[in-house]
Amino acid sequence: MNAIEARNLSKSYRLQGSEPPTMFGKLHRTFRREKPNLLWALNDVSFDIRQGETIGVIGPNGSGKSSLLSLIAGTTAPTSGIVTANGRISSLLELGAGFHSELTGRENIFLNGAILGIPKVTLQKRFDSIVDFAGIREFLNMPVKFYSSGMYVRLGFAIAVEMDPDILLIDEVLAVGDTAFQIKCLARIRDFQRRGKTLVLVSHALQTVEEFCDRVFLIHKGKLVGEGKPAEVIFKYLKSYMGEGGGVHAVEYGSRDVEITDVRFLDSAGAETGTFTTGESFVAEINYKTKVHVARPVFGFSIKTGNGFYVFGSNTQIAGCAIDSIEGQGAVRLKINPLPLMQGNYFLSLSIHSWDHAIQYHRQEDWHPFVVKNPTQEQGVFHLNAEWEINDRGR
Amino acid sequence: MSVFADILAHRDLLANLILRNLKSRYKDSILGFLWSILTPLFMAGIYLVFLRILARGIPMEEILIGVFAWQFTMQCVFNGLTCITDNGNLIKKVSFPRIILPLATTISNLVNFLLTLVVQFALVAILLGVRGQHISLASAAVPAVILVHFLFCFGIVLFLSCSNVYFRDLEHLVNVLVTAFFFITPVMYSYGMVEKIAASCNLPVLAELYMINPMAVIISAYRALILPDVVFPFGAGTVVGAGITLLFVFPAYRIFKKLQRNFSDMF
Numbered sequence: 097m098n099a100i101e102a103r104n105l106s107k108s109y110r111l112q113g114s115e116p117p118t119m120f121g122k123l124h125r126t127f128r129r130e131k132p133n134l135l136w137a138l139n140d141v142s143f144d145i146r147q148g149e150t151i152g153v154i155g156p157n158g159s160g161k162s163s164l165l166s167l168i169a170g171t172t173a174p175t176s177g178i179v180t181a182n183g184r185i186s187s188l189l190e191l192g193a194g195f196h197s198e199l200t201g202r203e204n205i206f207l208n209g210a211i212l213g214i215p216k217v218t219l220q221k222r223f224d225s226i227v228d229f230a231g232i233r234e235f236l237n238m239p240v241k242f243y244s245s246g247m248y249v250r251l252g253f254a255i256a257v258e259m260d261p262d263i264l265l266i267d268e269v270l271a272v273g274d275t276a277f278q279i280k281c282l283a284r285i286r287d288f289q290r291r292g293k294t295l296v297l298v299s300h301a302l303q304t305v306e307e308f309c310d311r312v313f314l315i316h317k318g319k320l321v322g323e324g325k326p327a328e329v330i331f332k333y334l335k336s337y338m339g340e341g342g343g344v345h346a347v348e349y350g351s352r353d354v355e356i357t358d359v360r361f362l363d364s365a366g367a368e369t370g371t372f373t374t375g376e377s378f379v380a381e382i383n384y385k386t387k388v389h390v391a392r393p394v395f396g397f398s399i400k401t402g403n404g405f406y407v408f409g410s411n412t413q414i415a416g417c418a419i420d421s422i423e424g425q426g427a428v429r430l431k432i433n434p435l436p437l438m439q440g441n442y443f444l445s446l447s448i449h450s451w452d453h454a455i456q457y458h459r460q461e462d463w464h465p466f467v468v469k470n471p472t473q474e475q476g477v478f479h480l481n482a483e484w485e486i487n488d489r490g491r
Numbered sequence: 492m493s494v495f496a497d498i499l500a501h502r503d504l505l506a507n508l509i510l511r512n513l514k515s516r517y518k519d520s521i522l523g524f525l526w527s528i529l530t531p532l533f534m535a536g537i538y539l540v541f542l543r544i545l546a547r548g549i550p551m552e553e554i555l556i557g558v559f560a561w562q563f564t565m566q567c568v569f570n571g572l573t574c575i576t577d578n579g580n581l582i583k584k585v586s587f588p589r590i591i592l593p594l595a596t597t598i599s600n601l602v603n604f605l606l607t608l609v610v611q612f613a614l615v616a617i618l619l620g621v622r623g624q625h626i627s628l629a630s631a632a633v634p635a636v637i638l639v640h641f642l643f644c645f646g647i648v649l650f651l652s653c654s655n656v657y658f659r660d661l662e663h664l665v666n667v668l669v670t671a672f673f674f675i676t677p678v679m680y681s682y683g684m685v686e687k688i689a690a691s692c693n694l695p696v697l698a699e700l701y702m703i704n705p706m707a708v709i710i711s712a713y714r715a716l717i718l719p720d721v722v723f724p725f726g727a728g729t730v731v732g733a734g735i736t737l738l739f740v741f742p743a744y745r746i747f748k749k750l751q752r753n754f755s756d757m758f
Contacts, residue, residue: 196511199518207511
């Protein structure tokens with residue numbers, strides 16, 4: 097059975113939104129016969145989501161992911177086409193939306209619960225656990241306008257997790273809150289999956305999408321351009337679209353006497369991929385082409401995390417792997433085995449320059465995105481070969 | 492799903508929103524709910540003083556009934572204007588039947604009105620008692636008028652709340668229109684005065700036309716039922732006015748239903 101069905105779903109917005117929607121403005125535009133300037137946030141999208149499936153939605157910023165969620169949730173009406181959902185829908189994005197600042201924490205628990213569609217009986221039964229979870233017991237009878245923003249969000253979240261919908265929509269939960277909050281969110285997602293609920297997850301954290309989802313939709317400029325197994329769709333995304341909006345600092349320059357023509361990521365089995373696993377091998381095959389005979393070139397690389405943290409950089413010169421000269425076409429392979437990076441989005445930068453750094457032939461800064469997943473529960477940015485030794489003195 | 496089933500399914504939310512409206516209205520004010528009674532009393536007092544100077548012979552109890560009923564409608568007008576626009580965040584993020592918001596606004600104002608009616612009845616009884624009169628037995632039918640008054644107010648709230656999302660000018664326009672509306676409604680004068688003026692102009696049809704105004708019908712009905720000496724002005728104009736009063740909610744609902752589709756795009 098399908099939980100969500102969409103047929104030829106489209107949504108357009110008027111771009112003249114910068115003008116206030118006053119009667120005068122409206123008349124003015126009518127008399128000047130201005131055609132409304134439309135932005136198609138979603139354009140002719142059709143899909144089925146089966147009950148119990150977890151769907152990831154990925155795509156560059158502004159591609160229409162959030163619009164898709166609003167349409168499924170029913171907060172926005174489609175311009176054309178239809179979307180139907182079987183079952184009760186909630187979304188984990190309205191933390192504290194609908195709080196009334198003049199009312200107390202206690203009153204807001206019931207008000208916000210009613211807004212989210214949580215039955216009153218459930219709220220009464222779970223009241224203490226909500227209060228303790230949010231840690232606001234002393235402030236229960238205080239209007240929420242006097243709450244700190246942290247208390248506000250915690251209370252919003254404590255209420256939201258009491259929702260028990262058939263379909264849960266999640267928009268970038270991992271973008272807000274501290275690590276503890278994110279871990280709670282992920283635990284909640286696992287819990288939903290176990291109970292056979294349908295989930296639609298919008299996220300830029302590609303490793304989370306890869307880890308949680310059964311299927312992934314790739315949206316670009318309002319169109320559904322890819323759909324299928326997480327690894328495949330994520331690979332397509334990294335390969336085709338991520339450079340556009342994702343890699344903000346991506347720059348490319350150089351004299352182009354030597355040019356990087358193609359870069360392919362290969363997994364431990366030698367197949368082309370976009371996703372690696374912590375502890376397994378990482379291979380980047382760099383194909384190049386030269387215009388002239390180049391003596392003693394140096395190939396360099398560096399890896400940064402998705403948020404710009406410089407992880408590691410080296411080159412053939414430092415590594416003591418001297419190249420006499422190159423001419424015509426060729427390929428070099430960069431191998432890291434085992435890969436010590438933990439789960440996350442990463443960028444590979446590549447460069448080819450002369451022995452004395454005087455000439456940059458070709459440099460691609462933050463140019464090649466890839467994803468690392470980690471099947472274990474380990475946390476952090478870097479995998480350390482940690483071991484435990486247990487001695488028996490305590491016995 | 493019909494709109495009634497929709498509302499029924501969200502009765503928890505409706506009840507919570509009504510409570511929120513009632514609780515937040517007088518939060519942080521010292522006199523709190525008393526203001527609901529003091530405002531119409533002050534209004535009645537002011538009209539009485541000035542009308543004594545301008546014209547004589549408008550009984551105080553008629554003014555009292557007028558101002559209390561008028562206050563209910565006006566609170567619906569002004570709360571109704573903003574009941575969608577004030578909840579933009581909610582509209583954008585949570586899916587629920589939008590009609591719950593105007594309905595909660597109208598019902599919370601109705602609750603407020605019913606509470607003030609207790610005071611109004613007591614005052615009217617005292618005023619009549621001084622002259623040896625009693626509240627008319629026909630008062631038993633007042634709940635029917637309240638229901639009609641409620642339906643008319645709900646129509647106004649539906650219409651204003653959804654229109655204000657698209658035309659924010661409405662807030663300013665309504666301020667002006669309400670003043671005009673006040674003067675063509677028998678709040679601070681009686682229908683008898685209207686008849687007298689119409690007769691003095693040799694245009695009795697004016698008095699007929701006057702009753703097309705739904706608020707004139709509603710206030711006249713309250714007065715005729717509660718007060719022993721006041722007669723309800725039956726006539727062609729009254730029939731039209733009563734028709735508008737009863738049916739206004741239907742076109743208002745149709746407009747609301749059509750406009751609510753794109754509410755979330757406007758915030």
